[in-house]
Amino acid sequence: MTSVLQVDDPAVRGDRLPPESVLAGALPRIAGVGTAVPTFSYTQEELLGIFRIADPKIRSVFRSSAIDRRYLTLPPNGPDGNPRMESQGELIAKHKRQGIDLGGRALQECLKNADQTLADVRYLCCVSSTGLLTPGFSALLIRELGLPVGTSRLDVVGMGCNAGLNALTAVASWASAHPGQLALMVCVEACSAAYVFDGTMRTSVVNSLFGDGAAAAAIIAGPDPREAVQGPTVLRFASCIIPDAVDAMRYDWDDEAGKFSFFLDRDIPYVVGAHAETVLADLLADTGLRRSDIAHWVIHSGGKKVIDSMMVNLGITRHDVRHTSGVLRDYGNLSSGSFLFSYARLLEEGVARPGEYGVLMTMGPGSTIETALIRW
Structure with a gap:
């Protein structure tokens, strides 16, 4: 499914995007991004030692992950000096505590980079898949940071690693309907609040991959009176759900452990990779653009095999996926906020030029691939 956000100004639209693919309205721009991680990070070798993992198969999973270091909030040690098992209640408390801290810091860095203030915020969408809270992070961050009480809000919960682009669709649509007003998206993922340490291969794959972090994006549509909005325009979105793989990534209740446990099917890299070309074709349909016209690729850091599968199926290079x-x-897999960490690195490089196109791509439970087309 493809959705389009456009404007009637041909200078903004771009020569290759025909008028019939444009909806009247103000096009949203990514005005700035911000990221945050916990204080402490650990190498994979350090984690193997901390949790005293001796199983050679599990050790191999950690060592072959293409991950050097991850930022995590580990459980406290028990009387025996080993990290103790946290209850589901303790994990939810960690999710809330870390989420408010990480989300708040990412949001404030984002506002600084976008040359905006807390008082400018009019819409806040928070994304998370590492715990369930009511009220959600949108209300908690409004209270914690003192955002305007008239801020409209939305919480996207449980959609997984693809959810950052699902949320961007909602935020960009709101911004287009409210030209000149600031909308924020914050992805809050305290993945260590979703860990189960039971020694099984199922949980060990998850424990070897995910890290804690938050990322925020500021979106404004239409002209900014301070001319502060210099980021790329969000042109359109395309989605692809793979119903046959609906159980390939899921969050289940583990009766034995008394907590939720995440599951990843070992074939998921190949499943999403096989459908990547289809959704990209939908994204570029009727734009006049070819794959070779895409200068910048910002893809979710789902894991080494996921990245390799995307390279093969999309025909892109190692350089294209360097970020x-x-x-x-x-950092490891940061779930819904991963692509914004990669986008931030692209901005730091300073290589994007006016008129160039980029593709944002995330994948996650459903199984789902989400994409967005942007233009500098």
């Missing part, structure tokens, strides 16, 4: 691979190496 995706770098984020995986330095």
Whole structure:
């Protein structure tokens, strides 16, 4: 499914995007991003030692992950000096505590980079898949940071690693309907609040991959009176759900452990990779653009096999996914906010030029692939 956000100004629209693919309205721009991680990080080798993992198969999973280091909030040690098992209640408390801290810091860094203030915020969408809270992070962050009480809000919960682009669709649509007003998206993922340490291969795959972090994006549509909005325009979105793989990534209740447990099917990299070309074709349909016209690729850091599968199926290079691979190496899989960490690295490079196109791509439970087309 493809959704389009456009404007009637041909200078903004771009020469290759025909008028019939444009909806009247103000096009949203990504005005700035911000990220945050916990204080402490650990190498994969350090984690193997901390949790005294001796099983050679599990050790191999950690060591072959293409991850050097992850930021985590580990459980406290028990009387025996080993990290103790946390109850589901303790994990939810960690999710809330870390989420408010990480989300708040990412949001404030985002506002700084976008040259905006807390008082400017009019819409807040929070994304998380590592715990359930009512009220959600949108209400908690409004209270914690003192955002305007008239801020409209939305919480996207439980959609997984693809959810950052699902949320961006909602935020961009709101911004287009309210030109000149600031909308924020914050992805809050305290993945260590979703860990189960039971020694099984199922949970060990998850424990070897995910890290804690939050990322925020500021979206404004239409002209900004301070001319502060210099980021790329969000042109359109395309989605693809794979119903046959609906159980390939899921969050289940583990009766034995008394807590939720995440499951990843070992074939998921190949499943999503096989459908990547289809959703990209939908994204570029009727734009006049070819794959070779895409200058920048920002893809979710789902894991080494996921990245390799995307390269093969999309025909892109190791250089194209350098930021995706770098984020995986330095942070692990950050779930819904991973692609914004990669996008931030692209901005830091300063290589994007006016008129160039980029593709944002995330994948997660459903199984689902989400994409967005942007233009500088």
